[in-house]
Amino acid sequence: MPPDAAEPSPPAAGFFAELPLLANERDTFEPDGWRPAPGDWALAVTDIVDSTGAIARGLHKTVNFVAAMGIAGLRNLCAPVRIPFLFGGDGAVVLVPPACIERARIELARARGQAARDFGLTLRAGLVPVDTLRRFDCDVLVGRFEPTPGNSFGVFLGGGVGVLEAAVRGHGNSELGRLAAIPESLDDGEPVNLEGLSCRWDTLHSTRGTMLTMIVRGRAGLREVYADILQLAGPDDQARPVSLNTLRARWPPKGFMLEARARRRKGSLLAWTARVLAETLLARIVLARGKPIGGFDPERYRREIVTNTDFCRHDETLCFVIDCPVTAVEPIMKYMAEKALSDGIRYGIHLSDTALMTCLVTSPADSLHVHFVDGGGGGYTSASRSLKGVQP
Numbered sequence: 222m223p224p225d226a227a228e229p230s231p232p233a234a235g236f237f238a239e240l241p242l243l244a245n246e247r248d249t250f251e252p253d254g255w256r257p258a259p260g261d262w263a264l265a266v267t268d269i270v271d272s273t274g275a276i277a278r279g280l281h282k283t284v285n286f287v288a289a290m291g292i293a294g295l296r297n298l299c300a301p302v303r304i305p306f307l308f309g310g311d312g313a314v315v316l317v318p319p320a321c322i323e324r325a326r327i328e329l330a331r332a333r334g335q336a337a338r339d340f341g342l343t344l345r346a347g348l349v350p351v352d353t354l355r356r357f358d359c360d361v362l363v364g365r366f367e368p369t370p371g372n373s374f375g376v377f378l379g380g381g382v383g384v385l386e387a388a389v390r391g392h393g394n395s396e397l398g399r400l401a402a403i404p405e406s407l408d409d410g411e412p413v414n415l416e417g418l419s420c421r422w423d424t425l426h427s428t429r430g431t432m433l434t435m436i437v438r439g440r441a442g443l444r445e446v447y448a449d450i451l452q453l454a455g456p457d458d459q460a461r462p463v464s465l466n467t468l469r470a471r472w473p474p475k476g477f478m479l480e481a482r483a484r485r486r487k488g489s490l491l492a493w494t495a496r497v498l499a500e501t502l503l504a505r506i507v508l509a510r511g512k513p514i515g516g517f518d519p520e521r522y523r524r525e526i527v528t529n530t531d532f533c534r535h536d537e538t539l540c541f542v543i544d545c546p547v548t549a550v551e552p553i554m555k556y557m558a559e560k561a562l563s564d565g566i567r568y569g570i571h572l573s574d575t576a577l578m579t580c581l582v583t584s585p586a587d588s589l590h591v592h593f594v595d596g597g598g599g600g601y602t603s604a605s606r607s608l609k610g611v612q613p
Contacts, residue, residue, distance in 0.1 A: 235318050236262065237373070238303040240365035246532045246541075249364055249376045250444035257379075258361040260352035261319040265329060266386050267291040269336075270343040272311035272602045280342075284311050284602070285579045285595050286420055286479045287336045287344060291315060293581055294328045294413040305363050305375020307382075308531050308579075308593040309540065310601030312345075314382050316363065316375060322348070328414075330407035339482040347389035347401030351381070357397050359384045368528045372591050377535040415483045417582045420476035421501055423469040424597065425462055425576040429455070430547035432462055432576045434596030436604045437539045437557075439566035446560060447539060453549050453556065460543040462576045462594050463527050467544075472505040473498055516586035530578075530592045533601075540604075542576055542596045569608030573597035 236259050243254045258264070269275065272284050291313045292306045299321045307314040317325045329346040336344040351361050360379030367373045387393025389401055425432070433454070437446055454460045477497050485493035508519045533540035545553070550572065560566045575597030583589035595601055 235302045235304075237305050237316070237363065237365060237375070240363065243364050243366045243376070244368065246366070246447070247444075249366055249532065249534050250447070255362045255364045255378055258316060258351045258363050259319075260355065261350060263317050263319070263322045263325065263348050263350045264354060264361055264381060264385055265291065265295065265315045265317060265325060265346065265348040266312065266382065266389055267329070267332070268312035268345045268386065268390060270345060273599070273606060275342060276599045276602055281595075281597070281599065282420060282476050282577055282579075283340050283342065283479060285577055285593065286418070286476065286483070287340055287342050288312050289418055289579045289581065289593055290332050290336065290413060290415060290483070291329060291344075291346065293415045293418040294332050295321075295325055296581070297414040297416055298324055298328050303373055305365065305373070305377070307375050307377065307533055307535060309533060310595045312386075314375070314377060314535060316351075316361070317348075322350070326403050327407050327409075330403050330405065331409070331411055331413045333403070334408035334410065335413055335483070340479075345389050346403050347385060347398070348403060349385060349397065349401040353400055354381045354385060354397075357384055357394055366532055368530075369525060369588065371587075371589050372529045374531050374591065376532070380536050382535040383538070412483075412486050418483065418580070419480050419582065420577075420579045421470065421474040421480075421504065422578050422580070423471045423475070425467040425578060425594070427544050427574055427576075428464065428466050429459065429544045431545055431550060432542060432573045432596050433545040433550065433553070434542045434571040434573070434576075434600040434604045435540070436569045436601065436608050437566060438537050438568070438608065439564060440537055442560070442564050442566060443534075443537075443539045446557075446566065447541070449556060450553060451543070453552050454543050454545045455549065460545065461527060461530070462542045462544050462596075463530050463578065463592065464544070465523060465527065468523055468526060470505055470508055472502055474501055477501055521588070522585050522590075525588055525590065526592055529590060530594050540601060542594050542600065544576075567608055569604035569606070571596050571598070571600055571603040571607070573600070576600070
């Protein structure tokens, strides 16, 4: 029996779908919205080796795309069960239900192989049941951040994400690293099902001055830091990195070859390139006309993109990208330096004129689509690198 037929079809509901809704970023700081993950679910993490070097070689869009591959592959595998996932620029975090764990190992092995074969990147991946993680003095608490109905992201507390990431990267607990390891032999060369994953929108350009990417780490005070940064940067709605003014579609899109390579399913790359170009041209025409066609309303879709963007929070870490006035940068830098001294908070900041967006579209006509944003020129990777040099 082939591996993909070894497990039963997953149920239509699950732990994540039953969590309380956190409708905006501020709600993720409320304790009532979090629940312990079931012990028989499994936590998966991915991470691109030397993403800094890849970005320096001009592969930032590729890094973001490969980081999102783990999310897309596992989400498609587990459908229709809703699962929590988190995008980190050069890696991802996903929680999968018990019925999908063994197939998830195979998909992650395939994603690792596909990242190397098609994109020249080395992807680390690991997966371990939550019960196993709890044996290593950490926990996995999950919140359901859902900015619009049906479009959910996961936010995580408890330390489990950080402990597993460290083990998978080889500088954490070696026993946990061994338990989470995904054998190379599971990669049978089959492509990952990346249906819905694309990067067809043009680079997002700041309309207020600069795209500010920030990573903050601290045991306490993250709610206050986030609120104060947004106050310094201006109104929440204007600070969003995605707005109707920044959404631009060009043809052909810069990332069309990424999508063609990812979707070719062992077919001819030339044929899949032609198919992706045809699809993106049709989409460009529909968006340019701005008039509903069938069940798809392009203007509604644009408005939804603005709100359906991710928000990254796990353990003691908070990550976000905002469109920030240049005049607010110095006050933000001063504020964070003071918080580092007074509260022991560590932080990293990256500034860029632009941001990048990678999309995971399930059904645009049904308003089911989510979007991952990273600051241009390295974004989260660069902010993380500067974080390591900041001392409380």
